[in-house]
Amino acid sequence: MSKQLTVLEPEVCCAPLATATVPAEAAADLALAFKALGDPVRLQLLSMIASADGGEACVCDLTPAFDLTGPTISHHLKVLREAGLVESDRRGTWVWYRANRPRMASLSAVLDIAPTA
Amino acid sequence: MSKQLTVLEPEVCCAPLATATVPAEAAADLALAFKALGDPVRLQLLSMIASADGGEACVCDLTPAFDLTGPTISHHLKVLREAGLVESDRRGTWVWYRANRPRMASLSAVLDIAPTA
Numbered sequence: 001m002s003k004q005l006t007v008l009e010p011e012v013c014c015a016p017l018a019t020a021t022v023p024a025e026a027a028a029d030l031a032l033a034f035k036a037l038g039d040p041v042r043l044q045l046l047s048m049i050a051s052a053d054g055g056e057a058c059v060c061d062l063t064p065a066f067d068l069t070g071p072t073i074s075h076h077l078k079v080l081r082e083a084g085l086v087e088s089d090r091r092g093t094w095v096w097y098r099a100n101r102p103r104m105a106s107l108s109a110v111l112d113i114a115p116t117a
Numbered sequence: 118m119s120k121q122l123t124v125l126e127p128e129v130c131c132a133p134l135a136t137a138t139v140p141a142e143a144a145a146d147l148a149l150a151f152k153a154l155g156d157p158v159r160l161q162l163l164s165m166i167a168s169a170d171g172g173e174a175c176v177c178d179l180t181p182a183f184d185l186t187g188p189t190i191s192h193h194l195k196v197l198r199e200a201g202l203v204e205s206d207r208r209g210t211w212v213w214y215r216a217n218r219p220r221m222a223s224l225s226a227v228l229d230i231a232p233t234a
Contacts, residue, residue: 035155
């Protein structure tokens, strides 16, 4: 199983942007994740993976959903994996992907807005 | 007051990625916002603006916080504004920025993870 998590410790990462200036170290990590999300195909891939029955999706099911080549899809999945947004493992012929749900939750928390400012 | 919101209607935007494949139109809009967040300086600028006393920050207070030129900071602020993440208005000499809190809340909701998948 390959894991390339880059999630920072809670004391560094993930205070909401609306509560304090984000420290430089956390900003670099968060920017990596948001940059990975900054592409429509990658957003669609992540949503397909995160919403898949059983919580994982085979690359063999992901690729046909796009009018893109296999290598292009693989590249996008690699970007998501290197940003810590998905995890993958190979079983036989195919690679299966799962969303890194704690990572997504951390990013969600960073953008969360307090009821009053 | 300049406004460049690109927030989509609720029926298009902002269902959590973990619940369904994001439609192409929403993916393009969301990717624009996440791409804008995919830079450490822009994340720090947004956090400084969103956490500022009174909910707004003067460019005259933002620029000195970075070892970057005024035009570079202005470029990053423009990217944030065009992605609908901040709003601005000029008062006299200076431009003041406010976070677009509904936009941030929408992006947070998109990345939110249900307790069980």
